[in-house]
Amino acid sequence: MLSQKTRYAIRAMQDLADRYGQGPVQLAEIAERQNIPPKFLTVILSELTRFGLVDSQRGRDGGYWLAIAPVDISYGDLIRIMRGSLALVPCASRFAHEKCKNCVAEGDCRTRALMLEVRDRTAELLDAVKLSDPIALVPADHETSE
Amino acid sequence: MLSQKTRYAIRAMQDLADRYGQGPVQLAEIAERQNIPPKFLTVILSELTRFGLVDSQRGRDGGYWLAIAPVDISYGDLIRIMRGSLALVPCASRFAHEKCKNCVAEGDCRTRALMLEVRDRTAELLDAVKLSDPIALVPADHETSE
DNA sequence: TTATTCTCTATCAAATAAGTTGAGAATATG
DNA sequence: CATATTCTCAACTTATTTGATAGAGAATAA
Known part of the structure; x- marks a missing residue:
C-alpha cells in the first residue's frame, strides 16, 4: 500500500x-x-x-x-521518490535494491523472480502516465469485471 | 511492500x-x-x-x-489472503474496498483511477501464476533494462 | 518594520509488524 | 494407558513505521 x-x-x-x-x-x-x-x-x-x-x-x-514541466513528471517517479521503490519486495527494486531479511538465496527465490515481473509491469504503466496527462475518472460505485 | x-x-x-x-x-x-x-x-x-x-x-x-491442489492456488490469492488486497490504495481494492482517509471524493480522484488500472494489471499477472507453475529464477546480479 | 509564507528539526502518539511465551489439545506408538 | 510428538491459540512484548504537530527561524514584499 x-x-x-x-x-x-x-x-x-x-x-x-x-x-x-x-x-x-x-x-x-x-x-x-x-x-x-x-x-x-x-x-x-x-x-x-x-x-x-x-x-x-x-x-x-x-x-x-x-520546478519541472508536468509532462516530465511521471507517477512512477513520484512513488519512487516518496516510498523509495515501486517494487513489492526490497529485493525486486530496481533503484533501491536491498536483500530481503531472512530470505533464501536471491538466485533461488521464486518470489523474487515473480515480483521482478510485477515491478516491471507496474513501472511500465506508471512511468508512462505523466502529471500532465488527463486521467479518465472512474465513478465511485464502479465495479470491474470478474 | x-x-x-x-x-x-x-x-x-x-x-x-x-x-x-x-x-x-x-x-x-x-x-x-x-x-x-x-x-x-x-x-x-x-x-x-x-x-x-x-x-x-x-x-x-x-x-x-x-488442502487444495497447487494448480488451484494463485499468487494473487495468497497475497489477498495475507494482506487483504492487491491494490496500492484502499479505495482501489476489489475485495477489500474502503475509502481512503482524508481523500477527495472517490469519483474525482485521479489517483484512484490510475491505481485501479495498476491493480487490474497486477491481478492479471498474479492470478495467472499458480503455485504449481515453474518460475524461471533470475540470477542475483540481474539488472533489467532501462 | 511588520505581516506573510516557507523551512527545518524535534517530538509525540498511535498503529502496525515481527516475533515469543506458554499452556493446551490431538495423535501415534509401545 | 502413558508418553513423546506435533500442531493450536491467545496473550504479550518489543521494535519500527506512520501520521501528525510544535515551534523557532529565515526570506520576502509592502
Whole structure:
C-alpha cells in the first residue's frame, strides 16, 4: 500500500500541475483543496522542494510551483521518490535494491523472480502516465469485471 | 511492500506445493528450509489452516499439507489472503474496498483511477501464476533494462 | 518594520509488524 | 494407558513505521 504521505504528495503534485505556469500556489490553498492537514503538508512540500521537483518562494505572495514541466513528471517517479521503490519486495527494486531479511538465496527465490515481473509491469504503466496527462475518472460505485 | 509475514507465507506455501501428495510436512522442516523463525511460522501456518488453504495433523508424523491442489492456488490469492488486497490504495481494492482517509471524493480522484488500472494489471499477472507453475529464477546480479 | 509564507528539526502518539511465551489439545506408538 | 510428538491459540512484548504537530527561524514584499 502507498502510505498516506505518498498519497498526499501525489495529490499535492497534481494540484500544482493543474496550475503550472500560473505563479506560486500557497500551501494553505493546496491543503484545503486536497484535504491534507496543513502542517503535515509543509513536511511533504519541503521534501519535494529539497528533491528538486518543486520550487518555492517565501513571503507575501510566495508559494510553491513545479520546478519541472508536468509532462516530465511521471507517477512512477513520484512513488519512487516518496516510498523509495515501486517494487513489492526490497529485493525486486530496481533503484533501491536491498536483500530481503531472512530470505533464501536471491538466485533461488521464486518470489523474487515473480515480483521482478510485477515491478516491471507496474513501472511500465506508471512511468508512462505523466502529471500532465488527463486521467479518465472512474465513478465511485464502479465495479470491474470478474 | 509485502510484509515479512506475507513473504514467509508465500515461501511456506511454495514449500508445501513442492511436496504436494507426499504426506504431512513438519513445521520444523519448512522453517529450516525456508529460513523462517519457527515460532512465527506456527502463527502463519495456523492462519493458513484456518483459512482452508492448508490441512494439518497433530501428533507423531503429523504436519501440514496443501488442502487444495497447487494448480488451484494463485499468487494473487495468497497475497489477498495475507494482506487483504492487491491494490496500492484502499479505495482501489476489489475485495477489500474502503475509502481512503482524508481523500477527495472517490469519483474525482485521479489517483484512484490510475491505481485501479495498476491493480487490474497486477491481478492479471498474479492470478495467472499458480503455485504449481515453474518460475524461471533470475540470477542475483540481474539488472533489467532501462 | 511588520505581516506573510516557507523551512527545518524535534517530538509525540498511535498503529502496525515481527516475533515469543506458554499452556493446551490431538495423535501415534509401545 | 502413558508418553513423546506435533500442531493450536491467545496473550504479550518489543521494535519500527506512520501520521501528525510544535515551534523557532529565515526570506520576502509592502
